[in-house]
Amino acid sequence: DAGITQSPRHKVTETGTPVTLRCHQTENHRYMYWYRQDPGHGLRLIHYSYGVKDTDKGEVSDGYSVSRSKTEDFLLTLESATSSQTSVYFCAISVTEETQYFGPGTRLLVL
Amino acid sequence: RKEVEQDPGPFNVPEGATVAFNCTYSNSASQSFFWYRQDCRKEPKLLMSVYSSGNEDGRFTAQLNRASQYISLLIRDSKLSDSATYLCGISSGSARQLTFGSGTQLTVLP
Numbered sequence: 001d002a003g004i005t006q007s008p009r010h011k012v013t014e015t016g017t018p019v020t021l022r023c024h025q026t027e028n029h030r031y032m033y034w035y036r037q038d039p040g041h042g043l044r045l046i047h048y049s050y051g052v053k054d055t056d057k058g059e060v061s062d063g064y065s066v067s068r069s070k071t072e073d074f075l076l077t078l079e080s081a082t083s084s085q086t087s088v089y090f091c092a093i094s095v096t097e098e099t100q101y102f103g104p105g106t107r108l109l110v111l
Numbered sequence: 112r113k114e115v116e117q118d119p120g121p122f123n124v125p126e127g128a129t130v131a132f133n134c135t136y137s138n139s140a141s142q143s144f145f146w147y148r149q150d151c152r153k154e155p156k157l158l159m160s161v162y163s164s165g166n167e168d169g170r171f172t173a174q175l176n177r178a179s180q181y182i183s184l185l186i187r188d189s190k191l192s193d194s195a196t197y198l199c200g201i202s203s204g205s206a207r208q209l210t211f212g213s214g215t216q217l218t219v220l221p
Contacts, residue, residue, distance in 0.1 A: 031207055042198065042213035043155070050206045058208065090154055094207040097143055100200070102154040 003027050004103035006091050012109045019078040021106050023091030025071075031094035032074040034058075034066065036087040037105075043090065049074055081110045114138060115201050117212030125220050128189050132215045134199030135181040143202040144175055144182045148195045149214065155198055158184075189219045 003026035013019050023032060034046040035058075045058030047066040055066050063085060065077045078085050091103040117134045124130050144161035159166060161173040161182045172185040182201075186193055196216045200209040 033208060035211075040213065043200075043209075043211040045208055045210070048206055048208050056206070059210075092209075097202075097207060098145075098160040099157060100145070100207065100209060101157060105154050 004091060004093055004101060006089075006103040006106050008106060009104065010107045012111065013081050014111050015082055016080050019081050019108065019110075021076045021078075021089055021091075021108070023074045023076070023103055025074075025093050027093075027095075028071050029093045029095055030071075032068065033092040033094070033100075034064075034074065034076045035090045035092060035102075036060065036085075037090060038087050046076065046089075078108075081108075083110050086110045113212075115199060115210050115212045117199055117215050119213055119215060121216040121218060123218045123220055124189055126189055126191060128219075129185065129187045130189055130217065131183055131185045132197055132199075132217075133181050133183050134201075134212050135179075136201045136210075137180065138201070138203045138210075139177075139180065141180075141201045141203040143207070144173075145200040145202075145209070146171075146173055146182070146184045147198040147200055147211075149198055150195050155200075158197070186217075189217075191219050191221060193217060194219045 033048040035043045049055045049068045089106045094100045146158040147155035148158045149155040165174040170187045196214040198214045199212045
């Protein structure tokens with residue numbers, strides 16, 4: 001257990017609404033990541049953070065923004081949700097160069 | 112061409128069999144290599160890191176071939192509980208961000 005929680009765990013929302021997903025860690029690790037997982041595409045990196053207020057884009061960042069105002073929290077916002085953003089979202093932390101752990105995931109359905 | 116590629120399977124093998132998965136990568140500057148296991152509707156769990164010298168953990172052996180740019184995972188004496196999707200993850204960024212293959216599905220049959 002790497003001390004990662006995600007909230008909410010499940011969410012149904014409507015197209016055009018903003019949605020914020022939260023990732024919380026208990027151990028003050030520097031690096032945090034948001035991935036999405038879709039059938040046929042595997043896990044794809046959305047955004048990542050290498051410290052408080054330090055974030056960067058990943059492979060599939062369009063339509064998403066992130067914020068990290070505290071070490072322990074990394075927020076992912078869908079500015080205006082679309083059906084193509086229906087997915088499972090995983091947060092991850094890097095504990096060492098050789099260990100990266102995932103949170104339990106958030107299942108998002110955009111209608 | 113995808114940066115990281117895996118055979119999606121499915122691999123259906125009998126209990127006790129030996130099965131091997133490969134994962135190829137295109138970025139020669141890749142630094143760290145991992146195998147993850149993911150059960151249905153769960154998060155990926157780190158199975159093992161992969162080192163140039165190869166490493167073993169019980170029935171699992173991982174190897175890295177930098178010259179040919181692939182990593183492999185060998186599972187010996189397969190158990191029913193090994194049924195899962197196996198993902199390779201490869202890091203080539205300064206922030207340790209991973210690029211994943213799409214996963215290989217393994218089913219071990221009684």
